[in-house]
Structure formats: structure tokens, C-alpha cells
Amino acid sequence: MSAHSDKKIGFLLERTTRIAKLSFTKAFKKLNVDITPEQWIVMDKLDMKKEMSQKEIGNESFKNAPTISRIIDNLVRKGFVSRVSGESDRRKTVISLTLSGKELVNQCRKEIDSLRDLSWKHLSDRDYAEFNRIIDQVFENFESYD
Amino acid sequence: MSAHSDKKIGFLLERTTRIAKLSFTKAFKKLNVDITPEQWIVMDKLDMKKEMSQKEIGNESFKNAPTISRIIDNLVRKGFVSRVSGESDRRKTVISLTLSGKELVNQCRKEIDSLRDLSWKHLSDRDYAEFNRIIDQVFENFESYD
DNA sequence: GTCATATATTTGCCTTAGCAACTATTGCCT
DNA sequence: AGGCAATAGTTGCTAAGGCAAATATATGAC
Numbered sequence: 369m370s371a372h373s374d375k376k377i378g379f380l381l382e383r384t385t386r387i388a389k390l391s392f393t394k395a396f397k398k399l400n401v402d403i404t405p406e407q408w409i410v411m412d413k414l415d416m417k418k419e420m421s422q423k424e425i426g427n428e429s430f431k432n433a434p435t436i437s438r439i440i441d442n443l444v445r446k447g448f449v450s451r452v453s454g455e456s457d458r459r460k461t462v463i464s465l466t467l468s469g470k471e472l473v474n475q476c477r478k479e480i481d482s483l484r485d486l487s488w489k490h491l492s493d494r495d496y497a498e499f500n501r502i503i504d505q506v507f508e509n510f511e512s513y514d
Numbered sequence: 515m516s517a518h519s520d521k522k523i524g525f526l527l528e529r530t531t532r533i534a535k536l537s538f539t540k541a542f543k544k545l546n547v548d549i550t551p552e553q554w555i556v557m558d559k560l561d562m563k564k565e566m567s568q569k570e571i572g573n574e575s576f577k578n579a580p581t582i583s584r585i586i587d588n589l590v591r592k593g594f595v596s597r598v599s600g601e602s603d604r605r606k607t608v609i610s611l612t613l614s615g616k617e618l619v620n621q622c623r624k625e626i627d628s629l630r631d632l633s634w635k636h637l638s639d640r641d642y643a644e645f646n647r648i649i650d651q652v653f654e655n656f657e658s659y660d
Numbered sequence: 661g662t663c664a665t666a667t668a669t670t671t672g673c674c675t676t677a678g679c680a681a682c683t684a685t686t687g688c689c690t
Numbered sequence: 691a692g693g694c695a696a697t698a699g700t701t702g703c704t705a706a707g708g709c710a711a712a713t714a715t716a717t718g719a720c
Contacts, residue, residue, distance in 0.1 A: 375642055377633055378534050378551075380649050383576045385531040386677085387656040388524050393678085394660055405524075406706065423668060430529045435707050437670060442705075459668040459715045487523055489655045491648060496521055499648045502641050503526050509635045510533040514540055532707085539708080552676065569698060581677050583700060588675075605685045605698040 377506065388487070395483050399476055402446060406431075406439055408476070411448060414465045415473045421460045448472055523652065534633070541625050547618060548592060552577075552585055554622070557594060560611045561619045567606045594618055 392405035403411070409429055414420060426436040440463060443449035448469035454460035465473065488496065538551035549557070555575055560566060572582040586609060589595035594615035600606035611619065634642065 375630065375634060377630070377645075378531075378538070379555075379575075380646065381527060381531045381534060384649050384653045384656070385524075385527045386576065387653055388527060390678085391656045391659045392524070398660070404705065409525075421668080429525075430532065431706090432708070433669065434671080434709085437668095438706075441670095454668095457668085457716070461669075483659065484521065484523070486659060487652055487655050488521060489658075490651055495644075495648050498644050499523075500526065502637060502645045503530050505635075505637055506633055507530045507533055509633050510530070510537045512635075513537045513629065513632060514544070536708080550675065567698080577676090578678070579699065580679085580701080583698095584676075587700095600698095603686070603698085607699075 391483060391487075392480070395479050396476070399479055401472060401476060403448070403472065403476075404442075407443055407448075408480070410436075410439055410443065411465060411469060411473055414449065414463060415470070419462050419464045421454070422463060423460070425463065443469070537629060537633075538626070541629050542622070545622055545625055547622060549594070549618065549622075550588075553589055553594075554626070556582075556585055556589065557611065557615060557619055560595065560609060561616070565608050565610045567600070568609060569606070571609065589615070 389405045392408065396403050396405075396408070410425055413425060413428060417424075422433065422436045422440060425431075425440075426433055429436075431439075440449060440451055440461075444451050448466060450464055450466050452462045452464075454462050535551045538554065542549050542551075542554070556571055559571060559574060563570075568579065568582045568586060571577075571586075572579055575582075577585075586595060586597055586607075590597050594612060596610055596612050598608045600608055
């Protein structure tokens with residue numbers, strides 16, 4: 369395998385991640401909905417699971433505790449999510465969508481799905497498998513550093 | 515091509531971008547060097563090109579003007595970069611590495627190269643071509659939104 | 661039961677990044 | 691020359707995300 373100093377993986381990743389986020393931001397603006405891509409990820413998960421602790425949300429989205437804590441702060445402030453401390457274990461919080469949160473998810477679902485479809489245009493299922501394999505390997509490689 | 519709502523492209527991208535940045539941060543810590551991944555990108559470019567305006571740096575790294583402005587602020591504060599206003603066009607700034615900036619680049623080069631190599635471990639040149647093709651297409655797809 | 665340790669969350673401090681508004685300079689148009 | 695649009699950079703405001711330290715609660719060892 370030849371030298372990789374000419375392989376701009378970090379650049380490709382960052383550039384694409386950035387435009388992906390920007391596109392999601394545009395989508396929410398188009399829908400006239402006051403929400404960020406990161407906030408959407410959390411609400412999307414809550415729509416599936418109904419109730420989650422911040423720890424769970426963090427694990428599933430690979431974000432750390434302070435980040436989740438602040439995203440939830442913002443969602444609570446906007447009234448899309450409720451935060452209640454757990455009954456059995458009061459260290460935990462029980463996070464769930466409010467009614468207006470559920471409405472927001474329903475309102476966005478279609479546009480977000482079509483943006484996801486658009487992102488994979490001109491690409492096949494086989495491409496997805498390849499992409500998945502390669503990017504997972506890159507992730508593992510970085511994980512092994514140090 | 516089947517439905518893509520199950521394709522977690524954004525997630526894969528974000529997760530990998532994040533760990534890549536983290537690994538670079540680790541590398542700089544290991545080298546005992548006070549610099550962030552974004553700051554490195556700029557210094558790396560300056561090492562090649564010697565002199566650049568902030569506009570040029572922004573174009574090449576796909577970052578916007580305020581972001582570059584602040585990254586340069588930090589690099590100037592640390593003494594790794596100098597910012598002089600242009601002679602022919604005084605709106606522009608001329609950014610270049612200071613001596614200590616050049617030293618820092620030399621000090622880091624080897625470790626960063628080996629981290630780049632590591633990131634592509636168990637992957638081939640062919641994989642790189644595929645990855646590049648796919649992620650470029652995704653970038654274009656997002657670019658076409660709206 | 662009590663103390664030490666582990667777990668969940670929060671807070672403070674810093675950098676990156678986006679948007680919009682502002683300043684300074686240049687260049688073009690008439 | 692005078693005025694105006696374009697270009698380069700800066701600044702304020704906000705969110706996200708990293709680390710480290712603090713708080714609160716739970717659990718295990720004795």
C-alpha cells in the first residue's frame with residue numbers, strides 16, 4: 369500500500385460532514401422549525417424509544433455527557449422535550465418528547481427522509497456497503513491510536 | 515435502489531470525523547505541542563505555500579471567513595504565525611509561519627504522517643479510490659440541495 | 661450501618677463554526 | 691472626481707463539543 373500522506377481523508381470527512389449538517393440546517397429552516405441537526409438526532413431517537421436517559425442518548429449518538437446535557441437544556445427550553453429525574457435511580461434523568469416535540473418530529477420526518485435519499489443519489493446499495501466497510505475500518509484504526 | 519432512511523450516513527460521517535479530530539489532538543498532546551487539529555491544517559498549508567491570504571486559506575480548507583480569522587488570531591497569539599496587511603491590496607492580509615511555527619511543523623510532521631498511515635491500515639489504494647468517489651458524490655448531492 | 665467507590669449529570673473554560681452586521685479598501689461607471 | 695458595488699476581514703451572538711472538576715445518588719465491602 370502506497371504512502372498515505374497524500375490521502376486527504378480528514379479533509380474529505382470534515383468537508384462532507386460540514387455540508388451534511390448545513391443541509392440539515394437548511395431543511396429545518398425551510399420547514400420553518402427552530403431546531404439544529406444535533407437536536408434533531410436526539411428527538412429522532414426519542415421518537416423511536418419514547419424514554420431514554422441522557423447516558424443512553426450519549427452512548428447511541430457517540431456524544432459525551434456535557435454535550436448531551438446542553439442539547440437537552442436547549443430542547444427543554446424550547447419545550448420539545450421533558451426531563452424528569454428517574455424514580456428507581458435518581459441520578460438518572462428520564463427524557464421524552466413533549467406533545468409539541470412529537471408534532472415537530474412528524475412535521476419534519478418527510479423532508480428529512482427525502483434529504484437522506486438525496487444524499488445517496490447516483491449511489492447504489494453496493495456503494496453503501498463499501499462505504500460502510502471502509503469508514504468503519506477508518507474508525508477502528510483511529511480507535512487503536514495510542 | 516432501496517430506501518435510505520436506514521442508511522446512517524450522517525452518523526457514520528460525524529462519528530468518524532470526531533474520532534479523527536480527537537486522534538490528532540492526542541498526537542499533539544503526545545508531542546507536547548500546543549496546537550489544535552484546525553490550527554495544524556492552516557500551518558501545514560502555510561508550510562507548503564509560504565504566504566497566503568486568509569481568503570485563500572479559507573477557500574482551500576472550506577472554512578468561512580470568521581472561522582479563519584479566529585484560527586489565525588489564536589496562532590498569532592501563540593507566536594506560530596505572522597499577520598501583515600498586504601502591500602498592493604491593504605484589504606488583504608499576508609499570513610506566514612514564524613520561525614517557531616516552522617519548528618513546530620517539523621517537530622510534528624513525522625507523528626502526523628504516521629497517524630495518517632495508521633488511519634488507512636487494512637485498507638488499499640483501491641479502497642481509497644472507492645471512498646473518494648463515494649464521499650465526493652455525497653458531497654455533490656448535498657451541494658445540490660435547495 | 662458506614663465508608664469508599666462507581667455512576668449520572670452538571671458546570672466552567674476553551675476552540676470551532678455558522679449567520680448577520682459592520683469596517684476598510686479597492687475598482688468600476690459615468 | 692464622486693459615488694457605489696464588490697471584496698477582505700472583524701466582531702457579536704449562538705450552538706456544539708472537548709476536558710476537568712464538582713455534585714448527587716447508588717452500591718459494595720466490611
